[in-house]
Amino acid sequence: MKILALTKYVPESTAVIKVKPDGSGIDPAGVKFVLNPFCEFAVEEAIRTKEKNPAAKAEVTALTCGPAACAEALRTALAMGTDHAIHLCDNAFAGIDELTMARVIARAIAQRGFDVIFAGKVAIDYDSGQLGPALAECLDWPHVGAVTAIEWGADFKSLTARRRIEGAEEVVEVKLPALLTCEKGLNEARYPSLPKLMKAKKAPLETLDAAALGFSAAELSPTACATRMGEFAPPPPRPPGRMLEGEPAELAKQLVKILREEEKLI
Amino acid sequence: MESPNPFDFYDVRGLFSDDERAVQDMVTRFVDEQALPIIADAFEHDRFPKELIPTIAEMGLLGCNIEGYDCAGLNNVCYGLICQELERGDSGIRSFMSVQNSLCMFPIHRYGSEEQRQRWLPRMAKAQVIGCFGLTEPDGGSDPGTMKTHAKKQGGDWVINGAKMWITNGTIADIAITWAMTDEGVRGFIVEKGTPGYTARDIKRKFSLRASVTSELFFDNCRVPDSNRLPEAHGLAGPLSCLTQARYGIVWGAIGSATACLDECLRFVKQRTLFGRPLSHTQTIQRRLANMVRRITNARLLALQLGRLKDAGRMHHSHVSLAKWNNVRMGLDVARDARDMLGAGGITVEQCPIRHMLNLESVITYEGTETIHELIVGRELCDGVAAF
Ligand SMILES: Cc1cc2nc3c(=O)[nH]c(=O)nc-3n(C[C@H](O)[C@H](O)[C@H](O)COP(=O)(O)OP(=O)(O)OC[C@H]3O[C@@H](n4cnc5c(N)ncnc54)[C@H](O)[C@@H]3O)c2cc1C
Numbered sequence: 001m002k003i004l005a006l007t008k009y010v011p012e013s014t015a016v017i018k019v020k021p022d023g024s025g026i027d028p029a030g031v032k033f034v035l036n037p038f039c040e041f042a043v044e045e046a047i048r049t050k051e052k053n054p055a056a057k058a059e060v061t062a063l064t065c066g067p068a069a070c071a072e073a074l075r076t077a078l079a080m081g082t083d084h085a086i087h088l089c090d091n092a093f094a095g096i097d098e099l100t101m102a103r104v105i106a107r108a109i110a111q112r113g114f115d116v117i118f119a120g121k122v123a124i125d126y127d128s129g130q131l132g133p134a135l136a137e138c139l140d141w142p143h144v145g146a147v148t149a150i151e152w153g154a155d156f157k158s159l160t161a162r163r164r165i166e167g168a169e170e171v172v173e174v175k176l177p178a179l180l181t182c183e184k185g186l187n188e189a190r191y192p193s194l195p196k197l198m199k200a201k202k203a204p205l206e207t208l209d210a211a212a213l214g215f216s217a218a219e220l221s222p223t224a225c226a227t228r229m230g231e232f233a234p235p236p237p238r239p240p241g242r243m244l245e246g247e248p249a250e251l252a253k254q255l256v257k258i259l260r261e262e263e264k265l266i
Numbered sequence: 267m268e269s270p271n272p273f274d275f276y277d278v279r280g281l282f283s284d285d286e287r288a289v290q291d292m293v294t295r296f297v298d299e300q301a302l303p304i305i306a307d308a309f310e311h312d313r314f315p316k317e318l319i320p321t322i323a324e325m326g327l328l329g330c331n332i333e334g335y336d337c338a339g340l341n342n343v344c345y346g347l348i349c350q351e352l353e354r355g356d357s358g359i360r361s362f363m364s365v366q367n368s369l370c371m372f373p374i375h376r377y378g379s380e381e382q383r384q385r386w387l388p389r390m391a392k393a394q395v396i397g398c399f400g401l402t403e404p405d406g407g408s409d410p411g412t413m414k415t416h417a418k419k420q421g422g423d424w425v426i427n428g429a430k431m432w433i434t435n436g437t438i439a440d441i442a443i444t445w446a447m448t449d450e451g452v453r454g455f456i457v458e459k460g461t462p463g464y465t466a467r468d469i470k471r472k473f474s475l476r477a478s479v480t481s482e483l484f485f486d487n488c489r490v491p492d493s494n495r496l497p498e499a500h501g502l503a504g505p506l507s508c509l510t511q512a513r514y515g516i517v518w519g520a521i522g523s524a525t526a527c528l529d530e531c532l533r534f535v536k537q538r539t540l541f542g543r544p545l546s547h548t549q550t551i552q553r554r555l556a557n558m559v560r561r562i563t564n565a566r567l568l569a570l571q572l573g574r575l576k577d578a579g580r581m582h583h584s585h586v587s588l589a590k591w592n593n594v595r596m597g598l599d600v601a602r603d604a605r606d607m608l609g610a611g612g613i614t615v616e617q618c619p620i621r622h623m624l625n626l627e628s629v630i631t632y633e634g635t636e637t638i639h640e641l642i643v644g645r646e647l648c649d650g651v652a653a654f
Contacts, residue, residue, distance in 0.1 A: 032291075075288070191296055194289065194326035194338035201285055 001058040001156050004109060004117045005046040005082060006132070008036040008064060009073035010125040023231040033069065035076040038120025040189035041182035045118050045150065047081040048187060056156045059083050063109070065101055067094050071205055078200035079192030085200075090209040092217065097225040102134035104220075107213050110139075115156070117179040121146045132181035142174045146183040272532060273525045275559050278566040282343065289344045293351035296325060301355035306615045308477040312470075314358060314438070315477060323393035327352075327363055329371040335387035337371075343573035346518035350569075353519030354526045357625035358478030360519045365434045366390060368511035370397030370443050373454060376507070377499035382456065386441070398439035398466075400430035400483050401505050407432065408638050408654065410445070411502055415485060417446040417453060422492050424448075424455060426463075426485040432632070436466040436481020443496075444485070445505045454496040454504050463488030474628040510583045513633045514576060517589040518569050520597035520629065523622040524562050527604035530618050531555070534608050545607075554603055561596040568592060584646045591639035598626040 011017060011031045018027045035043070043062060050058035062077035064070045065088040074085035088108055093101065119132040129145075136143030148169075149162040158175045163183065210220060222228050244254050259265045271277070279287065300318060308315040322328065326338045327348055333339040345367070353360035371390050374382055389395040401410050415428025426446050436442070442457045442464070457464050463486045472480060496504070532555065535546040545551050572589045575581040601623035605612040608619060615621055630636050641654045 072288075191321060191325045192292055193324060194292070194330050194340060195336065196326075197288060197292070198285070198338050198340065201288075 001049075001056045001116070002112070002114045003046045003049060003058055003060045004112075004114045005039070005043045005060065005062045005077065006064070006105070006117065006119040006135075007039040007043060007062050007073040007077050008120065008123045008125070009033050009066060009070040010036045010123050013037070013124055017234075019232045019234050023233060025229070025232055033072065035073045036120050036123045036125070037189075038122055038124070038182055038184070039073070040080075040120075041184065041186050042118035042120050043077045043080050043082060044187045044189040045180075045182055047190075049116075049150075049152070051081075053152060053156065056152075061086060061112075061114075063088065063105065065093050065105055067091055074205055075197065075200045076192055078203065079194075079197035080190055081193075081196060085203075085205045087205045087207045088209075088213070089207045092210045092215075092220045095222060096220055097227045098128055098130035099134050099226045100220065100224065102131055102138045104210075104213060104215060105135055106138035107215075108208055115176045116159075117141075117177075119179065119181045121181045121183045129181075132179060136179040139177070139179070141177050141179050143179045143181070144172045144174055145181045147180045148183050148185045150180070150186070272555075272559055273528065273562070274566065275563045276567065278563075278570055281570060282347070286341075286343050286347060289340065290347040290351060292325065293327070293348050294354075296321065297351050297355040297359075301352075301359055305356045305359070305477060306618070306621065309356065309358070309621050310476070310615050312472070312476045314362070314479045316438070318359065319362075319393050319396075322363065323391065326391070328366050328393055329375075329387060329391040330367070332371060332375050332387065332391075335375070335383060336391045337387065341573075342514065342576040343570065345515065346569055346573045349515040350518040350522040352522065354522030356477050356621065357519065357523060357629055358475050360515070360522070361434050361475060361478045364512045364515045364519075365399055366393075366397055368515055369399035369508050370441070372511050373399075373443055373496060373499065373504065373508050374456070377454060377496040377504055378456075379493075379497050381493075382496070386456070395440045396435055396438055398433050398435040398442050398481070398483075399505075399508065400433050400436075400442050400444045401509075402430060402432045404429060404431045404482075407632075408635060410505065411452075413445065413447055413452070415444070415446045417448045417455065419448070419492075420489070423489050424492065424495065426455065426457070426488045426490065428485050430483040430485075432469070433466075433481050433483050434475075434632075435479055436483055437468050438479050439466070442466075442483055443508075444483070446485075451501045452499075452504065454499040455490050456494045456496070457485070457488060457490055458494070461488055461490060474624045476624075506583075509633055510586050513586045513590045514572065514581075516629060516633055517565075517572060517586065517593045520593040520626065521562060521565050521569060523626060523629075524558070524565070524597045524600040527601045527619040527622050528555075528558050528562065531558070531604040531607050534611075534617075538609075551607065554607065558600045558603065561600060565593045565596045582646075584643050587634065587639040587642040590634065591636055591643070594626060594630045595636060598623065598630055601626055 012034045015031045020027045046060045050060050060082040061084040062074050062082040063086040064073045071087055074087055078085055122129040133143050144161045146163050147161045148164055151160045153159055161172050163170050244251050304315055329337040330340045331345040349360050352363055374386050403413055417424040417426045440459045444455045444457045445452055465484045466481045469480045535551050536544055538545040568589050572585055601619050604619035605623050608617055611617055612619055645652050
């Protein structure tokens with residue numbers, strides 16, 4: 001069985017994000033990047049599937065699409081235990097939307113015979129959650145989103161996935177090949193291991209650029225993309241809090257009045 | 267230009283390689299996610315958080331600077347950064363790692379036979395075998411040359427008698443690297459748990475390193491085969507070279523304790539309002555904070571250059587002494603001052619400075635007391651004449 005885990009390199013969740021003065025994007029200076037936490041679940045699930053099912057003879061590949069710095073996401077995946085890593089590396093991949101990226105990835109993996117793809121439910125940078133479903137669509141594969149548990153069929157040709165929906169749990173059976181996006185709760189990702197990290201630092205990654213995949217500059221230009229980031233702006237500063245003063249009973253009355261009449265919250 | 271980062275005022279991290287930064291980040295995350303949430307409780311209840319061991323082992327921290335034997339083969343700066351991050355959690359966690367790495371795996375690697383290395387190191391890297399290091403005795407740790415524990419050759423075996431005191435990991439250890447006097451001088455032995463005549467007992471009522479196991483070891487006609495002797499260790503230089511390794515880790519560890527205290531303290535003085543202004547806007551508090559940052563910055567630069575010397579094979583043992591003395595004193599002073607600036611809240615384990623402060627009272631004593639390190643440096647300045 002061949003398993004692919006998609007990985008994305010994103011700003012750390014606690015990073016202080018600054019917008020570039022011209023509004024064209026975020027300023028990466030001084031921001032620490034990490035493997036997207038939901039991609040960690042994807043990598044972990046891929047490795048666990050391999051470890052727990054020796055009969056499946058699984059091989060795990062991690063893939064990322066983005067500029068050179070994104071290789072770090074692959075090194076982390078290798079240090080967690082993936083067997084191979086593919087970097088779709090081109091500056092032209094930096095500005096493309098999810099659908100275009102899905103097309104790029106689909107072409108890169110078309111001939112590689114993957115049976116299952118694990119992706120994160122969402123990347124915590126732009127929170128779009130589009131890439132997984134878009135890639136499934138490009139490959140014409142079934143897709144199960146935000147999966148919290150997986151049971152493998154005995155022959156590894158199918159699986160049962162569970163996902164939380166409003167007030168219930170949905171159980172989905174899928175035949176492979178299939179793409180699953182991983183939700184928090186599916187597993188707890190392991191820490192990378194130092195010996196593997198050191199090996200990963202030395203291991204050459206398989207790197208493919210736009211030309212190698214047969215994409216022209218026009219196909220990757222903003223006008224070719226279905227969606228386009230308009231402008232980045234920091235959220236407006238929060239208005240300062242308001243202090244109420246008085247006796248507790250009087251304060252409570254005041255507060256209710258404000259919530260009802262001014263804020264219209266109750 | 268932006269204001270410098272108070273925790274790394276001179277951007278010493280900028281001097282690390284990508285690998286070194288990656289290793290540090292990995293351990294930072296482990297400490298934040300796994301150690302910090304449980305450590306205050308563990309300290310309060312005098313409990314070593316054993317549950318952290320499997321992850322520490324899976325991450326490959328044990329034996330990380332050994333090449334081969336399923337170990338990562340990291341450089342010494344990486345090893346230092348790991349110590350620094352673990353001690354930011356607690357000196358007890360760093361002590362566990364120091365003992366396993368520097369005091370147990372190092373001597374087996376350096377002084378052991380190939381058979382001993384194969385037998386023990388891979389399992390020690392996986393924490394399937396935990397080690398302890400028995401050098402100090404009840405009658406005085408600073409002068410190990412006068413140890414009373416002795417080993418007598420009987421046929422092909424050695425019979426060990428004596429006692430060791432203040433031994434980290436003692437009762438949880440599967441093997442004790444035991445130093446004993448023989449007719450030919452000091453020798454090192456691997457004593458396995460369960461060997462008749464070998465017992466260990468915990469030392470209770472500690473007010474320091476409470477999240478670490480400290481024990482006494484007893485050897486009563488304890489018989490070990492000659493194959494358990496470390497063949498390449500001859501004389502006191504053997505155990506002393508192990509101490510040099512462990513002291514090196516402490517040099518970095520103390521920085522971790524100090525930054526944890528600075529962090530807690532900075533947050534407090536900025537939000538505490540007294541006399542109508544934040545505490546942090548008073549002259550005395552700013553001087554004290556500046557002094558902490560000055561000393562942490564010095565310590566960082568010292569540790570890094572020491573690491574570079576060690577990686578280049580140019581580190582003299584007195585280099586380590588100067589840095590252990592400087593950095594642990596720095597850590598202890600910073601922790602005490604942070605404790606004070608927190609006011610009454612600073613006396614509870616809810617805030618980390620008192621925990622680090624109490625821990626560092628051990629750290630300044632073990633692996634050579636502060637005085638001994640001053641005298642080691644002094645000896646280098648005065649014709650090699652030892653004044654201890
Ligand atoms: C928590 C903890 C864990 C430990 N873990 C280990 C371990 O795993 N393995 C191990 O072998 N040991 C361990 N030790 C022991 C430690 O290394 C010793 O405590 C240390 O070497 C000091 O020895 P001592 O306590 O006997 O003090 P002493 O040597 O009796 O010293 C007492 C005081 O006298 C001073 N002094 C000594 N000589 C001189 C001199 N010539 N001139 C002036 N002043 C002097 C010292 O600086 C100190 O202030 C541990 C200790 C602690 C507290």
